[in-house]
Every structure is written in C-alpha cells, then in structure tokens.
Amino acid sequence: MNESILEVEEVTKLFGGLAALDDVSFSVEAGEIKAVIGPNGAGKTTLFNVLTGVYRPNSGRVILKGKNIIGSRPDQITAMGMIRTFQTVELFEGMTVLENTMVGCHSRSKYGFLSNSLRIPRAMREERRIFEEAMQILTDVGIETRASDEGMNLAYGQQRMLEFARALASQPEILLLDEPAAGLNPYETGELSNLISKLRDRGLTIIIVEHDMGLVMGISNDIVVLDYGEVIARGTPDVIKNDPKVIEAYLGIGTE
Amino acid sequence: MARRKGIVETHSYRTFLIVAAFIFILPIWARPIPGEALHMDIVNLMVLTGIYACAVLGLNLLLGYAGQISLGHAAFFGIGAYTTAILCTRFTWFPTWLGVILGASLAGAIGWLVGKPVLRLKGNYLAMATLGLGEIAFILFSQLKGLTGGTVGMLNIPPLSIFGLKFDTDIKFYYLVWAIVLVIMLLTINLVLSRVGRGLRALHSSEVAADAMGVNTGSYRVKVFVWSAVLAGLGGALFAHFQLYINPESFTFALSILFVTMVVVGGMGDIWGGLVGVVALTFLPSIIQVFPEWIPGIPESLTNFSNYALVLYGLLLIIFMIFLPKGLSYGMERGVAAGRRSAKLLLDRIRAHD
Amino acid sequence: MIYGSATVFTLLLVVTLSIKGSTGLQWIVSGLTVGSIYALVAMGFSVIYSSTRVINFAQGEFSMLGGMLMYTFASKAGVPVPLAFILSVIIVTLLGAGFERLAVHPLRYSSVITVIIVTIGFSIFLRAVAKWIWGSDPVKIASFSGDKPIRFLGAALVPQSFWVFGFTALAVLLVFLFFNRTIVGKGMTAAAANPDAASLVGISTSTSSLIAWTIAAALGAAAGIIIAPIKFAAYSVGTMLGLKGFAAAILGGLGSAPGAVVGGLILGVLETIAAGVFPSGYKDAVAFLILILVLLAWPQGLLGRRQDVMA
Numbered sequence: 001m002n003e004s005i006l007e008v009e010e011v012t013k014l015f016g017g018l019a020a021l022d023d024v025s026f027s028v029e030a031g032e033i034k035a036v037i038g039p040n041g042a043g044k045t046t047l048f049n050v051l052t053g054v055y056r057p058n059s060g061r062v063i064l065k066g067k068n069i070i071g072s073r074p075d076q077i078t079a080m081g082m083i084r085t086f087q088t089v090e091l092f093e094g095m096t097v098l099e100n101t102m103v104g105c106h107s108r109s110k111y112g113f114l115s116n117s118l119r120i121p122r123a124m125r126e127e128r129r130i131f132e133e134a135m136q137i138l139t140d141v142g143i144e145t146r147a148s149d150e151g152m153n154l155a156y157g158q159q160r161m162l163e164f165a166r167a168l169a170s171q172p173e174i175l176l177l178d179e180p181a182a183g184l185n186p187y188e189t190g191e192l193s194n195l196i197s198k199l200r201d202r203g204l205t206i207i208i209v210e211h212d213m214g215l216v217m218g219i220s221n222d223i224v225v226l227d228y229g230e231v232i233a234r235g236t237p238d239v240i241k242n243d244p245k246v247i248e249a250y251l252g253i254g255t256e
Numbered sequence: 257m258a259r260r261k262g263i264v265e266t267h268s269y270r271t272f273l274i275v276a277a278f279i280f281i282l283p284i285w286a287r288p289i290p291g292e293a294l295h296m297d298i299v300n301l302m303v304l305t306g307i308y309a310c311a312v313l314g315l316n317l318l319l320g321y322a323g324q325i326s327l328g329h330a331a332f333f334g335i336g337a338y339t340t341a342i343l344c345t346r347f348t349w350f351p352t353w354l355g356v357i358l359g360a361s362l363a364g365a366i367g368w369l370v371g372k373p374v375l376r377l378k379g380n381y382l383a384m385a386t387l388g389l390g391e392i393a394f395i396l397f398s399q400l401k402g403l404t405g406g407t408v409g410m411l412n413i414p415p416l417s418i419f420g421l422k423f424d425t426d427i428k429f430y431y432l433v434w435a436i437v438l439v440i441m442l443l444t445i446n447l448v449l450s451r452v453g454r455g456l457r458a459l460h461s462s463e464v465a466a467d468a469m470g471v472n473t474g475s476y477r478v479k480v481f482v483w484s485a486v487l488a489g490l491g492g493a494l495f496a497h498f499q500l501y502i503n504p505e506s507f508t509f510a511l512s513i514l515f516v517t518m519v520v521v522g523g524m525g526d527i528w529g530g531l532v533g534v535v536a537l538t539f540l541p542s543i544i545q546v547f548p549e550w551i552p553g554i555p556e557s558l559t560n561f562s563n564y565a566l567v568l569y570g571l572l573l574i575i576f577m578i579f580l581p582k583g584l585s586y587g588m589e590r591g592v593a594a595g596r597r598s599a600k601l602l603l604d605r606i607r608a609h610d
Numbered sequence: 611m612i613y614g615s616a617t618v619f620t621l622l623l624v625v626t627l628s629i630k631g632s633t634g635l636q637w638i639v640s641g642l643t644v645g646s647i648y649a650l651v652a653m654g655f656s657v658i659y660s661s662t663r664v665i666n667f668a669q670g671e672f673s674m675l676g677g678m679l680m681y682t683f684a685s686k687a688g689v690p691v692p693l694a695f696i697l698s699v700i701i702v703t704l705l706g707a708g709f710e711r712l713a714v715h716p717l718r719y720s721s722v723i724t725v726i727i728v729t730i731g732f733s734i735f736l737r738a739v740a741k742w743i744w745g746s747d748p749v750k751i752a753s754f755s756g757d758k759p760i761r762f763l764g765a766a767l768v769p770q771s772f773w774v775f776g777f778t779a780l781a782v783l784l785v786f787l788f789f790n791r792t793i794v795g796k797g798m799t800a801a802a803a804n805p806d807a808a809s810l811v812g813i814s815t816s817t818s819s820l821i822a823w824t825i826a827a828a829l830g831a832a833a834g835i836i837i838a839p840i841k842f843a844a845y846s847v848g849t850m851l852g853l854k855g856f857a858a859a860i861l862g863g864l865g866s867a868p869g870a871v872v873g874g875l876i877l878g879v880l881e882t883i884a885a886g887v888f889p890s891g892y893k894d895a896v897a898f899l900i901l902i903l904v905l906l907a908w909p910q911g912l913l914g915r916r917q918d919v920m921a
C-alpha cells in the first residue's frame with residue numbers, strides 16, 4: 001500500500017451549537033481518488049474549508065505530507081501542494097480566461113511588488129513562464145480557444161472547466177473538487193470523468209465531493225460518507241453501495 | 257490569446273509614450289492658445305493635476321484594483337506635506353529633496369502602522385475606520401500647534417531644489433512633477449500587468465478564491481495600502497513645496513473624497529482613466545469660473561465654484577456609480593463605439609435603400 | 611466582556627462623581643443628553659444595516675437637515691414647534707425614502723464599495739446643498755420649553771435635556787414595538803436574521819429596504835431637531851454626528867437596537883468626561899479612537915453577534 005499523503009484526525013468544527021464536522025478522521029493515500037459523499041448539509045464543503053485553511057477547526061489535526069497544517073493560511077496550504085475548486089463557481093470577475101488561469105500559478109511564482117514594478121528580467125522571465133504554463137493547461141482542458149474572453153462570459157460548463165484549469169495551474173499534488181459535475185450535462189460529465197482519471201494516472205491525488213453517484217462510483221478508489229458531520233461509513237464503492245446506513249441516510253432526507 | 261496579452265501590453269506602453277510626448281509639449285502651445293482663450297493658467301493647473309495624480313495613482317491601485325476603500329488618504333497627503341514643511345522651515349539647511357523623500361517615507365511608515373491592523377476590516381468597516389483615521393490626523397494637524405503651527409499652518413516653505421537646481425517657477429515645477437508622475441505611471445503599469453496586478457484584481461473580485469489560489473491577500477492588502485500611502489505622501493510633500501504654505505484646511509475629509517471621486521470618475525482599476533479623472537476634476541473649477549464670459553448674465557452664485565464643488569462631487573459619485581461604474585474613459589470608448597455602430601447602421605440602411 | 615466593561619464604566623462614573631462632585635454630575639448628564647442623540651443616530655445605522663447590510667454614510671446628514679429645516683420653519687417662518695417638528699421630519703423622511711428608491715435600490719446587486727461610494731456621494735451632496743441654502747454660520751433654535759436651568763444636586767440641567775430623554779425613550783419604544791409587534795416589522799426581523807428565508811416571511815427585501823431607510827431617516831431627523839436647541843445647528847454638524855452615531859453603533863454591536871442605545875449613552879458620557887479632562891480640541895478624537903479600537907479589538911461590540919467584520 002501507498003503511504004498516506006493527507007491525514008484528517010478527529011476534526012471537529014462547530015457553528016454555534018451545530019457540529020458541522022464531528023470527530024471526522026480518514027486518511028488519503030497518494031495517487032488515489034477519494035470521494036466524500038453525504039446528503040445536503042452533511043458538512044462536505046465545511047470539510048474542504050477546514051482542509052484549505054478557510055476555517056480553523058475547534059479540535060483535531062490535518063496532516064499534509066507529514067506537517068500539521070492547522071493554523072496555516074490558505075495560500076500557504078496551496079503552496080504546499082493542496083488546492084481546491086468551489087461548489088459555486090468563484091471565477092475572478094473582469095479577468096480573462098487566461099488571466100484567471102495565471103492567478104492559479106501564484107503559488108509557484110515569487111516576484112513581488114518591487115521586482116514587477118521595475119520589470120527586472122528575472123520577473124519578466126517568470127511572467128513568460130506563467131503565461132506558457134497557463135496556455136498549456138487551457139489546452140489540456142480544452143478551452144484554449146476562449147483564452148482572451150472574460151471568464152464570466154463562458155458557458156456554465158466551461159466556467160467549471162476554467163475553475164479546474166485554474167486549480168491545476170498550481171501544479172498541485174492534491175486536488176479537492178467540490179461538486180465539479182453540478183450543473184453539467186451528461187456529455188460534459190463524461191469529459192470531466194475522463195479528465196479526472198487522466199489526472200490520477202499522472203499521479204495526482206484527488207478528493208472529490210459529488211452528488212452524481214454514477215461519477216463517484218465510476219472513478220473513486222475509496223469513499224467516505226458523511227452525515228450530520230459524522231463519518232457513517234467508508235470503503236470501496238461496492239461496499240458503500242450496499243451499506244444499509246448509507247442507504248438510510250440518503251433515503252432519510254427524501255429521495256433526490 | 258498569446259496575441260491578446262501582447263496587445264494589452266503594447267497598448268499600455270504605447271499610450272504611455274503618447275501621453276509622455278503630449279505632456280512634454282503641452283506648455284509650449286497650451287499657454288498661449290487655449291490658456292489665453294480661457295483665461296486659465298494651464299501650466300499652473302497641470303502642476304496641481306500632477307500632484308494629485310501621484311496620490312490618485314496609488315489610491316487607484318488600492319481602491320480600483322485591490323477593491324479596498326480608504327476615506328482617509330488626505331491624512332497621508334498631509335503627513336507628507338507637514339513632514340517636509342517642518343524639516344525645511346525648522347532647519348534652513350535641510351535639503352528640500354530629502355524632505356520630500358522623508359515625507360513620502362513617513363507617510364508609508366504610518367500607513368504600515370495603521371494599515372496592518374485596520375486592513376483586517378472589510379468594506380464598510382474599513383471605510384469607517386479610515387475615515388476616522390483621517391479625522392484624527394486632521395485634529396492632530398490643527399492641535400499640535402508647536403509642531404504644525406495649528407490652524408494658521410506653516411508659511412515660508414522653501415521651494416524645492418535638487419543639487420542646486422531650484423524649482424521656483426511653475427514651468428520648472430511642471431516638468432519635475434510630471435517627470436515624477438510619468439515614472440510612477442510606468443511603475444504602475446508594470447505592476448498591474450504582472451502577477452501582482454492579477455493578484456490584486458483577484459482579491460477585489462473574490463477574496464476566498466484569491467486566497468485559495470495561493471494569493472497572500474493579507475500581505476497584498478497591506479503592501480498596496482502602504483504603497484498608496486507613500487504616493488499620497490509624495491504628492492503632499494510636492495504640494496507643500498509648490499504652494500510654499502500649508503494649513504490643515506488643505507487636508508480635510510473633502511480632499512480624501514476628492515481623491516476617491518477622481519478614481520471613480522476616471523474608472524476604478526483603469527490607470528489611464530484615473531489620469532482622466534484627475535485632469536477633469538482639477539480643471540473643472542477653473543472651467544466653471546470662465547462661464548460668465550460664455551454665458552452673459554449668469555448669476556454670481558453659479559460662477560463661484562467653491563459654492564457647489566461638493567454638490568457636484570456628490571452628484572458625480574452617485575451618478576457614476578449608478579450609470580457609469582467603469583468610469584469616464586470607458587464610457588467614452590463605449591459612446592464612440594456605439595456612435596460608430598449606429599453610423600454604420602444608418603449607412604447600411606441608406607445603401608439598402610439605393 | 612460585557613460585565614467587565616459594565617464594571618469599568620460604572621467605576622469611571624463613580625470616580626468622576628467622587629472627584630468632581632457636581633461638575634462630574636453635570637458632565638454625566640450632558641453626556642447622557644448627547645449620548646441619547648448618538649443612540650438615535652446609531653439606531654438609524656443599525657436598522658438599515660440589519661435589513662440591507664448597507665452602511666448609510668449619509669445618516670448624520672439626516673440629522674443635520676432635520677435641525678436646519680426646523681430652524682427655517684420654527685425660527686424663521688414662525689410655524690408652531692410641534693408642526694415645524696412634524697414638517698421637518700416628513701421632509702427628511704421623504705428624502706431618505708426617495709434616495710433609497712432612486713439610488714440604493716437599483717444597486718442592490720452591486721458590490722459593497724459601490725454602495726458605500728453612493729451613500730458618501732449623497733452625504734456630501736446634502737451637506738453642500740445645505741451650505742448653499744443656509745450658509746455656513748451656525749444658527750440658533752429656541753428650546754421647546756424655555757432655557758431656565760433646573761437645579762439638581764448642584765448640577766444645572768437645561769429643560770431641553772428632558773425633551774431629549776423623553777423623546778429618545780419614545781423613539782426606542784416605537785422602534786421596538788414596530789420590529790417586535792407588527793407583522794411587517796416581525797417579518798423584517800426574521801428576514802434580517804436569515805436572508806434566505808426572506809421570501810418565506812412574505813416581505814420582499816425591496817420593501818424592507820425602503821421601510822428601513824424611512825425609519826432611519828425619521829430617527830435621524832428627529833434626533834437632529836431635538837438636539838439643535840442645545841448644540842447649534844449648522845450645515846456641517848451632520849458628518850461628525852454620523853461618525854459618532856456609527857461609533858456608537860459599533861460599540862453597542864452593529865445591527866442590535868439595544869446595543870445602539872447602550873453604545874450611544876456610553877459614548878456620550880465618555881466623550882463629555884474626556885472633554886472635561888483633556889484639551890477641548892481633542893474632544894472629537896475620543897469617538898474616533900473608540901471607534902477604531904472597538905473595531906480592531908472587539909468588532910462585534912457589546913451586544914452584537916459575531917459578524918462578517920473581518921476580512
């Protein structure tokens with residue numbers, strides 16, 4: 001077995017009296033696709049927010065590549081190789097597709113206010129590198145022809161792809177996807193599924209939150225099921241499909 | 257794509273060269289021709305424009321690019337002015353150029369001191385906190401009588417001189433100020449076209465997303481605030497050496513608002529637009545002063561701009577935010593494009609008719 | 611935190627009274643008087659903020675206009691005080707409601723910065739127009755019931771203070787009843803607590819925004835009118851009053867009506883004591899220092915809930 005790249009240990013996050021995450025533990029192995037599923041309000045997005053440093057949990061640890069990242073800033077966590085996409089598309093307004101993607105390169109570039117104001121050659125070289133990498137990634141996800149359009153003007157499916165591209169631009173080791181298939185048509189979902197598998201084959205570790213069970217069961221190696229902030233089941237897709245607790249959690253809130 | 261980025265860059269630098277050339281030759285023709293006609297001292301007004309432009313370029317980075325509001329930038333302008341004024345009047349030997357540099361630096365240092373805690377606040381709260389800081393600075397300028405001369409202010413500030421070269425006429429000051437503004441312009445264009453510029457715009461649009469993409473938004477916010485304070489301080493220091501006297505009335509809330517209005521009218525996040533905003537609002541009072549000549553019998557109360565300067569600024573702020581949130585220059589571009597379209601449409605129709 | 615600050619504040623009052631005696635009492639009563647005004651202005655901020663998440667930078671100008679209109683009606687035109695009061699409040703209220711419809715409502719989907727700039731534009735506009743109409747000299751407005759001071763434990767109270775206290779109490783009561791007893795008001799309270807549920811309680815955000823602005827303008831105008839006989843009225847008083855009202859709202863916890871009252875009273879008293887102790891030129895700085903310190907150290911204020919203050 002592979003060693004684990006990310007360990008979530010006994011994480012609890014309270015909002016007022018509500019435990020959005022209640023003593024959640026699991027570990028993610030390098031190179032696997034881990035799915036996190038659960039009914040609406042189960043705490044999946046909150047989990048991502050804790051992992052990426054948006055929220056500080058009330059207790060527990062998150063160990064990324066051997067280092068506890070609780071208390072680290074989001075940008076530091078991104079620089080360590082873990083990046084996320086958003087459930088509701090969060091593109092940068094007024095910026096082109098290319099510029100959006102170039103922002104994703106932020107953590108792997110370093111020249112700041114002074115060097116860039118003065119256009120020192122090294123900063124310019126870096127800028128060219130960022131540009132070329134961003135173009136390459138746009139080509140990879142298939143939206144390079146829209147590079148100079150404003151990101152917000154893309155069709156919804158392409159906006160999702162752009163979010164994807166922007167995250168990939170940081171060349172992450174772990175990619176967190178929050179409902180990437182939401183709002184996509186079946187064809188686009190198929191493309192997405194291929195893309196995710198391709199990324200896994202390149203060695204990327206992926207954690208995906210998704211309601212589309214076809215997609216989840218098709219690509220994930222391992223599944224964690226959350227309900228009311230608690231882990232109620234974990235295992236391979238086959239195990240989860242037949243777990244009575246999971247079926248009940250989903251049925252209990254009404255069929256969706 | 258590759259092309260597009262290239263276009264944006266050359267476009268910016270080409271505009272820069274055109275503006276620089278225009279500024280270089282402006283005093284040669286502007287003084288005799290429109291200046292005479294309008295009874296305006298165009299060079300003198302352009303000096304003031306340049307001084308304000310320093311502050312507004314910085315504020316545009318802060319407000320227009322990073323989306324962080326400050327309603328207290330008059331404080332930094334004032335700190336720059338008082339620093340050099342105090343040094344150069346207390347110690348007559350003190351090099352004035354050093355006073356200007358120290359003024360800008362002190363403004364930056366204070367910007368850092370207050371910015372670090374205050375910039376943790378968002379939108380409305382940041383606006384109120386900076387407003388409060390501006391008011392405190394104004395109170396200090398008026399109350400620290402031993403240092404600032406109180407409400408009377410400071411007189412007999414020496415003109416700026418750099419290594420024996422004295423900038424004691426409008427025209428000399430004009431070239432100095434605009435050389436400085438053009439340098440700042442160039443630095444600013446470089447900055448906004450770089451990863452830092454993208455980071456600032458990302459922060460403006462969605463802070464969580466910017467954070468998640470690896471932009472250290474906290475540090476960016478402080479840095480851009482400090483830089484804008486330095487530029488405001490620089491403007492203020494130049495102002496002191498141009499006017500040769502200062503008092504607290506020059507650094508009130510109204511000045512902070514004027515800066516914000518200039519950014520808004522020019523177009524938030526539009527460097528060239530910002531310049532248009534500064535020119536428009538600096539010239540406006542003088543242009544209105546000329547009205548009686550064009551419109552005979554106009555009542556006196558309408559020709560005295562100071563009566564209703566703020567009425568107008570207020571209206572401009574409201575109208576621009578509702579109808580032209582991208583500013584004057586963008587609006588003009590749009591207007592020209594629309595004009596062209598409708599002209600073409602008309603032409604097509606005429607052709608079809610034939 | 612709340613008990614801690616209550617203790618500190620009580621101690622401050624006791625110390626002031628024991629050191630300064632009747633002068634101290636005088637300070638405290640004057641402090642409570644201006645504090646009541648700050649409380650009304652703060653309530654204006656809170657009402658608009660809690661239903662629309664907008665800070666109305668023109669809130670103080672409503673008070674200024676109230677005072678100036680009162681001057682025109684009561685002192686210049688000789689309209690009887692109650693009628694002049696009502697007229698002034700109505701005009702300002704219409705102005706506030708009109709501004710909401712024309713400028714704030716169209717911007718309901720815009721960014722915070724846009725709305726801030728627009729309300730700042732409005733405040734500058736009102737202030738400048740007032741200067742144009744009334745000039746820059748302060749004007750005097752007669753007290754509602756004479757100027758003969760009332761002696762109380764060695765302190766002299768102007769009768770207008772009682773009008774201020776009485777009116778503030780009445781206004782607070784009315785606002786409370788509106789938000790807790792009427793259907794519309796309860797709907798607005800529910801919608802403010804949970805914006806997603808706004809449509810469920812049957813009151814549109816559009817209506818609730820208009821109502822909030824109307825109430826805030828009326829509160830502001832009334833505050834400006836009743837304080838005018840004690841402080842002078844002038845075109846320039848609104849900005850400072852607005853800032854202090856905001857400081858009071860922050861101190862009490864933005865969005866909380868009881869917080870606004872508590873914050874206003876505390877700020878008024880602190881400021882008056884400070885003005886007695888420090889050179890008077892620094893008096894206004896007190897409010898700003900409090901504002902900035904509270905914002906930084908303790909942004910949810912005394913009675914507010916934790917909010918999205920921090921970036």
Ligand SMILES: Nc1ncnc2c1ncn2[C@@H]1O[C@H](COP(=O)(O)OP(=O)(O)OP(=O)(O)O)[C@@H](O)[C@H]1O
Nearest residue numbers: 015018020038039040041042043044045046047087
């Ligand atoms: N900032 C917050 N403040 C208070 N409560 C919150 C906050 N964020 C989330 N919650 C609550 O925490 C719980 C979990 O929310 P979360 O968004 O993590 O669910 P989710 O599993 O992502 O649901 P969905 O499938 O709908 O996206 C919900 O009850 C939600 O209301």
Ligand SMILES: [Mg+2]
Nearest residue numbers: 044045046087
């Ligand atoms: Mg979610």
